[in-house]
Amino acid sequence: MDSQEFRAAAATTTDDIVNYFDNLGSRDVVSSVRPGYLRTLLPGEAPQEGEPWEDIHKDIEAKIMPGITHWSHPNFHAFFPCATSYPSILADLYSSALSGACFNWICSPAVTELETIVLDWLAKMLGLPACYLSTGPTRGGGVIQGSASEAVLTAMVAARDKYLRETTKIPIRSSELSDEDAEALAIKRSRMVALATTATHSSARKAALILGVRFKAIPVRAEDGYALTKPVLAAALAECRAKGLEPFFLVATLGTTDTCAVDDFAGISAALEEDPDAALAESESGIAKGEIWVHVDAAYAGAALVCPEVQEATGLAGPLARFHSFDVNMHKWLLVNFDASCLYVRDRDWLVQALSVNQAVYGKKPLVDADGNDVPDYREWQIPLGRRFRSLKIWFVLRSYGVRALQAYIRRTMRLGEEFAGWVKGRPDLFEVLTGPSFALTVFRMAERSQGQSLEERNALTKALYERVNATGKLWLTSTELDGKLAIRLMTAVRTTERAHVKAAFKTLVEVATEVIRE
Amino acid sequence: MDSQEFRAAAATTTDDIVNYFDNLGSRDVVSSVRPGYLRTLLPGEAPQEGEPWEDIHKDIEAKIMPGITHWSHPNFHAFFPCATSYPSILADLYSSALSGACFNWICSPAVTELETIVLDWLAKMLGLPACYLSTGPTRGGGVIQGSASEAVLTAMVAARDKYLRETTKIPIRSSELSDEDAEALAIKRSRMVALATTATHSSARKAALILGVRFKAIPVRAEDGYALTKPVLAAALAECRAKGLEPFFLVATLGTTDTCAVDDFAGISAALEEDPDAALAESESGIAKGEIWVHVDAAYAGAALVCPEVQEATGLAGPLARFHSFDVNMHKWLLVNFDASCLYVRDRDWLVQALSVNQAVYGKKPLVDADGNDVPDYREWQIPLGRRFRSLKIWFVLRSYGVRALQAYIRRTMRLGEEFAGWVKGRPDLFEVLTGPSFALTVFRMAERSQGQSLEERNALTKALYERVNATGKLWLTSTELDGKLAIRLMTAVRTTERAHVKAAFKTLVEVATEVIRE
Structure with missing residues (x-):
């Protein structure tokens, strides 16, 4: 690949990235491929002769993207966030070009x-x-x-x-x-x-x-x-x-x-x-x-x-x-x-x-x-x-955002967590908050349905809620266990997550919880 | 930074990278800044307000590049190479955008x-x-x-x-x-x-x-x-x-x-x-x-x-x-x-x-x-x-080059090593090859000047050769010690290194060695 080809390919890649972020919300959060999907799509050996960029490029959307779980998706409420941002991507682009084993x-x-x-x-x-x-x-x-x-x-x-x-x-x-x-x-x-x-x-x-x-x-x-x-x-x-x-x-x-x-x-x-x-x-x-x-x-x-x-x-x-x-x-x-x-x-x-x-x-x-x-x-x-030259992306991010914008982002996502926890607490007929909101994370489970309901029964209801919500593909939650109590974690700290996304997540939770109870 | 700003910034960065590789040979290989150079150029704290891309961008050439040692420089003969290539850079660009903590x-x-x-x-x-x-x-x-x-x-x-x-x-x-x-x-x-x-x-x-x-x-x-x-x-x-x-x-x-x-x-x-x-x-x-x-x-x-x-x-x-x-x-x-x-x-x-x-x-x-x-x-x-999604860059490189081109590259750089070692051996009045060429690496030292020359004297001559050549800034060599013998390592495996660069390096070595002996 020569300079001209690289210039064109980098422009295509940039377009892909912009389109990716601009339309991220329309993708399912979690990949739905089956284990081994990629082996059936790729040859068993590296090619002997080099392939043109066009062929490599078209495989990104066709073969790789179906196998991607989108950590920057606004409905990614699992684990903790894993960040990315435009200034950080630019810094890593320079860092890749300046590649060196910079050990001293x-x-x-x-x-x-x-x-x-x-x-x-x-x-x-x-x-x-x-x-x-x-x-x-x-x-x-x-x-x-x-x-x-x-x-x-x-x-x-x-x-x-x-x-x-x-x-x-x-x-x-x-x-x-x-x-x-x-x-x-x-x-x-x-x-x-x-x-x-x-x-x-x-x-x-x-x-x-x-x-x-x-x-x-x-x-x-x-x-x-x-x-x-x-x-x-x-x-x-x-x-x-x-x-x-x-x-x-x-x-x-x-x-x-x-x-x-x-x-x-x-x-x-x-x-x-x-x-x-x-x-x-x-x-x-x-x-x-x-x-x-x-x-x-x-x-x-x-x-x-x-x-x-x-x-x-x-x-x-x-x-x-x-x-x-x-x-x-x-x-x-x-x-x-x-x-x-x-x-x-x-x-x-x-x-x-x-x-x-x-x-x-x-x-x-x-x-x-x-x-x-x-x-x-x-x-x-x-x-x-x-x-690697990793400080470059820290430098770009701190300069591009500035301290105030980072503070505003952290505060905004923590407020989303508070709002979400407030909504959950507002439905004691459906949910019980176990911990939080703490740093944009709320941990909750299904409410007690009747006196004397066993832990197992309650865990089963929470598990049903958790699995059905994740099965929609529209949002992603993770679970944990606290003193034997199965619980759902919902985190609102992803950069792209807005109030409307959290509200929609809560709506889904209410609908599915109601359904689970009805059955 | 919004999508439009990113698109423009990525184009600028792409231009910088193309210009970097197209004109790499004209830079000095090794940075010549003094320890602490960067602290005098940067503020002591992160900015409170975000800065425009233009300000960040101009600091790359003004403040960062003087502190870069160029591992892809054709006259980089030190250590071993640390690679980069256009397909690999593109893959890392996708990888940065798809950032996730992909632990399972x-x-x-x-x-x-x-x-x-x-x-x-x-x-x-x-x-x-x-x-x-x-x-x-x-x-x-x-x-x-x-x-x-x-x-x-x-x-x-x-x-x-x-x-x-x-x-x-x-x-x-x-x-x-x-x-x-x-x-x-x-x-x-x-x-x-x-x-x-x-x-x-x-x-x-x-x-x-x-x-x-x-x-x-x-x-x-x-x-x-x-x-x-x-x-x-x-x-x-x-x-x-x-x-x-x-x-x-x-x-x-x-x-x-x-x-x-x-x-x-x-x-x-x-x-x-x-x-x-x-x-x-x-x-x-x-x-x-x-x-x-x-x-x-x-x-x-x-x-x-x-x-x-x-x-x-x-x-x-x-x-x-x-x-x-x-x-x-x-x-x-x-x-x-x-x-x-x-x-x-x-x-x-x-x-x-x-x-x-x-x-x-x-x-x-x-x-x-x-x-x-x-x-x-x-x-x-x-x-x-x-x-990180690191396999993407391996995939892009193997597909973009193909096995044959990688073999050709390895063989070409090994041949450069053989040619260089041949030239060194052709000047037994100046040099002695200690090992190699082995995988594009030749290890040599100054020739014995007189019977009974002490190890210390000979090491001093080799050290003088090594230091003066590196001081030119035009190429970079590293040294080693074999059984007490100070020796110079010259590696010819960098992607951009051509026969002319190795020939020029040898010419410099001959000139400086002659000078060292004359003194």
């Missing part, structure tokens, strides 16, 4: 430097404490990861090594450990436990499985709004200590996956301060006791911190200054397309010490700018070596 | 299905044994990872858990291990060692550090062309066994980073077969002995397997049928832009058993197509949960 500064200085700058912009927008800025007092900073899963794994690796450095005298990174040291280290590790709650995203458990460390999910309760509280955490810590286990990592969540619960950050901070074994004091053996690393998973709801009233309401800033890492996915609710998971740490050395493979890193003179700030070597802040 | 089939069936299909296409093109096909006899298949680093980490996690399942009776994924089991597992793990060579990419060591397992780099020798051979591996295995260590993972490389050496796959296979402790036989204790997982890192040179003569020469297919995983980065030498690291395994269950967080996965009925093949749940084949 010289591989493209702009890739490193723009990342540092826009992550500082974002930190300020979200009201993160200054210790998370690249220029802050504690050598903190942010780095773009591919997903919140990679972010929590990266944080957990750093936390494990930090804890081991604090609690043992073994040179943990040596490739020539003595048998005694290796065994002592192994036994130490076998006692370490990563903590989360039963509402924490599964990525925390996956990270523990990958690292081969113990994992404990602390049960959260309906009466606490499924959030982790001080007494619950304190009890869990005491239980670990009683068993001889050593908690080294805790995931606290701002906006859990199933209900958008917000853990009690101040309570968590207080519980950790009062945990007699968690102090970083020298013990009698001369070995310090390890500190528990707190990672705040704000993958979805962290976006709402762009609104000062949300910063206030969540009370995160104070405790976060004592925590260790924070992650928010701009590709969920901040109009940057997948992938842009922004991970912040209070001290970059925690990452570098765990992830650098440069043996001489401690002696290495870092690259510094004119102000004496060292330039991040981001390959030492992440699992992969190579990196 | 229903989240966009096309994303899962196209990935399976094009990775089968690629496996056939590369001549991988049938066991790596999704429809093969062993339930193998391929998955797109972000980078070769993630691929080796993913393989190492799967290998660790496979080995532990084979060699212990401990329920390794249980979150409620007894203290005895936890300690026994920990001690077992402390004896396990991941093997690689001193020429293996640093990602192997990084994976071991992340997982907290022992890592041993087996020294490779100049007389073996820096490749791992049967006797060297056999000796390393014996050394491990003598120390009570248990090798569970080995990285074998097709095209090492510094010299593009190819490990002796048949020899590795033979050494493992003859390793008395590695057989999967039941021992007296009733516990099977573990098998060593062999991961073939073909990140760069694996691309050349599209040429049947390279398949023949490397002798990979036979041994690979007995190995466990294989990884090639299409974003290096196969014209797909970053990121597209294609990881293949012989049995998908090895990944799923290590990476699934679905407790009920073993009982779960998999999604099957009409032919009874189960549809991959790719979130269980990788570390992250969410996924």
